[in-house]
Amino acid sequence: MSTESPSATEGPNVSGTGPTGVWLIGARGSVATTAVAGCAAMSAGLHPPTGLVTESPPFSGTGIPALSSLVFGGHDTLECPLPKRAEQLAAGGVLPHGLPAAVRAELAAADAEIRTGGPLPGDTRSDDELIADFAAEILDFAHRHHLARVVVVNVASTEPTPVPGADDRLPPSSLYAAAALRAGAPYANFTPSAGLHHPALAALAADAPLPFAGRDGKTGQTLLRSVLGPMFAQRALAVRAWSGTNLLGGGDGAALADPAAAAAKNAGKERVLADTLGAAPEGEVHIDDVPALGDWKTAWDHIAFDGFLGTRMTLQTTWQGCDSALAAPLILDLARLLARAHETGLTGPRPELAFYFKDPDPGASSALPDQHHTLLTFAARLRDRGAGA
Numbered sequence: 001m002s003t004e005s006p007s008a009t010e011g012p013n014v015s016g017t018g019p020t021g022v023w024l025i026g027a028r029g030s031v032a033t034t035a036v037a038g039c040a041a042m043s044a045g046l047h048p049p050t051g052l053v054t055e056s057p058p059f060s061g062t063g064i065p066a067l068s069s070l071v072f073g074g075h076d077t078l079e080c081p082l083p084k085r086a087e088q089l090a091a092g093g094v095l096p097h098g099l100p101a102a103v104r105a106e107l108a109a110a111d112a113e114i115r116t117g118g119p120l121p122g123d124t125r126s127d128d129e130l131i132a133d134f135a136a137e138i139l140d141f142a143h144r145h146h147l148a149r150v151v152v153v154n155v156a157s158t159e160p161t162p163v164p165g166a167d168d169r170l171p172p173s174s175l176y177a178a179a180a181l182r183a184g185a186p187y188a189n190f191t192p193s194a195g196l197h198h199p200a201l202a203a204l205a206a207d208a209p210l211p212f213a214g215r216d217g218k219t220g221q222t223l224l225r226s227v228l229g230p231m232f233a234q235r236a237l238a239v240r241a242w243s244g245t246n247l248l249g250g251g252d253g254a255a256l257a258d259p260a261a262a263a264a265k266n267a268g269k270e271r272v273l274a275d276t277l278g279a280a281p282e283g284e285v286h287i288d289d290v291p292a293l294g295d296w297k298t299a300w301d302h303i304a305f306d307g308f309l310g311t312r313m314t315l316q317t318t319w320q321g322c323d324s325a326l327a328a329p330l331i332l333d334l335a336r337l338l339a340r341a342h343e344t345g346l347t348g349p350r351p352e353l354a355f356y357f358k359d360p361d362p363g364a365s366s367a368l369p370d371q372h373h374t375l376l377t378f379a380a381r382l383r384d385r386g387a388g389a
Contacts, residue, residue, distance in 0.1 A: 018148040020065040022335045023138055023185065025176045026156030027074025027114045029251055030094065030295050031190075033085045033107075034328040035155075036072050037095055040106035043068040046099070051329035053355075053375075054336050062382040063343070064336040073113030073141045075134065075176065076156075077120060082111040092294045094322050113141055119172070127170050134179035142183075149342050151335045152180035152187045155327070157255035159193040174198040181208045186338040190217040190331060192359070206348075211341040213334060213350045214357030219326035220319050221246065221285075221299035222269045222358045223368065228303070228315075229276030230367040238306040242273055243283035247290045248297035252323060254289060272358060275366035296322050330356050337378075344385040352378035 024032040041047045043066075049055035054064055080088075086100035086107055100107065115137045119130060142150045159171050170178070173193035180187040181196075181204055189195035189212075196205045196212055205212065218226065221244060232239050274280040283302075299319040307313050334356055341350060354360030355371040365371055 018146045019069045019071050020335070020339045021071050021073065021142055021145065021147040021150035022331075023141065023150050023152045023180075024072065024074035024331075025117070025152065025154040025173070026076055027072075027110075028076040028078040028080055028082060028085055029155060029157070030085070030089060030324040031155040031327045031331065032074065032076075033082055033089060034094060034324040035331045036082060036107060036110045037086050037089075037099060037103050038328050039067050039070055039072075039332055040103035041099055044103070046102060047096070049329070051326070052332060053329070054333045058376050059379050062340060062379050063385075064340045064382070067332065067336075070332070070335065071113075071145050071147060072110035073115075074110075075115055075117035075137070077117045082107040082114075089295065089324065092296075094295050094324050117172070117176070119175075127175060130175050131178045131182060134176060135182035138179060138183040138185055149339055150183065150185045151338045151342075152176065152183075152185045153331055153335055154187075154189045154191050154193065154195055155331060156191060156193070157251055158191055161192075162194055162198065164199075170198060170200060174201055177201060178204065180212075181205065181210065184210065186210050186342045187212040188334045188338060188353075189213075189215045190327065190334070190356075192216040209347050211338050211346050211348065211350050213338060213353040214360050216358040217327055217330055217356060218358045219323055219330065220297070220321055221301065222272055224299075224301070224317060224319060225269065225272045226276065226366060226368040226371070228317075229273055230369065232303075232305060233277055239273075239277055239281045239303060240306060240312075241282040241304040242301065244269070244285040244299065244301045246285065246287045246297060246299045247293060248287070248323070249289065249291045249293035250295040252297075254291075269358065272366050295324050296320070337382075340382050344382060350378075352381075 026032055042049050083100060083104050086095060089095045090097055090100050119125065125133065138150055138152065154173055154176060156173065159173055162171055171194050173191065173195045177187055177189065177195040178201055187196060187210065192215060195215060197215060269285050270280060301317045303315040305313055334353065337353060349361035351361040351364035352374050354364030355368070355375045364374070
């Protein structure tokens with residue numbers, strides 16, 4: 001891969017005015033479809049912004065872009081158009097009945113901006129050629145819509161962790177991440193895949209005048225772990241073992257049936273416990289693909305701990321939900337916050353956004369209450385910067 005500068009300067013529109021683009025990697029997947037449909041529904045007043053942290057009072061006056069100003073596009077290797085995918089999600093109970101028809105025009109507009117990703121089998125382009133082509137498509141999207149900036153968010157399927165020395169090619173997630181840098185676009189990685197964390201991109205990321213954030217969105221089981229772990233530590237209760245099981249279907253279930261991809265996913269779940277408890281307890285997380293569950297999942301945890309005088313006790317939790325509906329508002333939050341951070345001149349990793357990630361940027365706490373406090377402080381900082389502070 002070429003190590004020349006990614007040519008990230010001031011973003012697509014040096015005037016800084018205009019709508020905000022959201023470029024989704026995995027743009028025809030369940031999470032992306034839900035985010036686009038949800039944004040359209042909230043902008044039209046069809047549904048309240050439940051789950052959207054940036055619509056809560058602490059974010060008023062921060063200058064984040066309005067939901068109605070977001071313009072969607074992206075890369076994907078799938079061909080199912082967004083209106084059709086939305087109908088499938090509604091049939092599975094993920095989207096409200098009737099919503100795909102109500103926002104069909106917005107879904108079709110976003111689908112028209114999705115470009116073929118890759119590399120697909122037989123693609124002979126080099127890594128640098130792929131990065132250049134992906135970046136050109138992001139910039140073309142920005143210029144045609146007169147966007148002030150574009151935020152790239154990776155919501156594609158989980159990749160296995162790259163093995164050093166096994167392949168000198170960048171994984172797809174890192175190709176897209178490098179393209180974001182080259183296009184001057186802030187970047188968030190909502191998956192456990194390498195993305196900007198690949199060693200080959202470290203120097204480029206460090207030099208890019210762009211904000212970027214985290215790895216692997218925190219939506220369900222790990223969200224709960226980031227609350228319960230600090231609770232045990234603060235109450236001086238000794239956790240002896242913490243085991244978990246995930247049952248899920250859909251694209252995630254199929255992708256995580258690969259043991260290497262599952263290992264990449266589980267790393268973040270285990271890291272939260274090690275960080276909040278001081279050491280990793282016994283136990284593992286198992287991920288099972290159950291196609292019949294579709295886009296729904298069940299996550300079960302069994303926690304064995306010692307109380308006063310060594311009394312042995314257990315806590316069991318069951319989380320049942322839809323990852324797409326849990327993740328979509330977080331995608332919109334991250335896009336808006338990174339867009340505002342970019343507008344105010346903030347660059348580099350943003351540990352203030354750890355609230356959203358299993359694997360946040362260095363310097364962030366793994367405990368959800370601490371992360372939430374830091375996020376609210378960040379909101380105040382964005383508000384102050386808008387006031388010229």
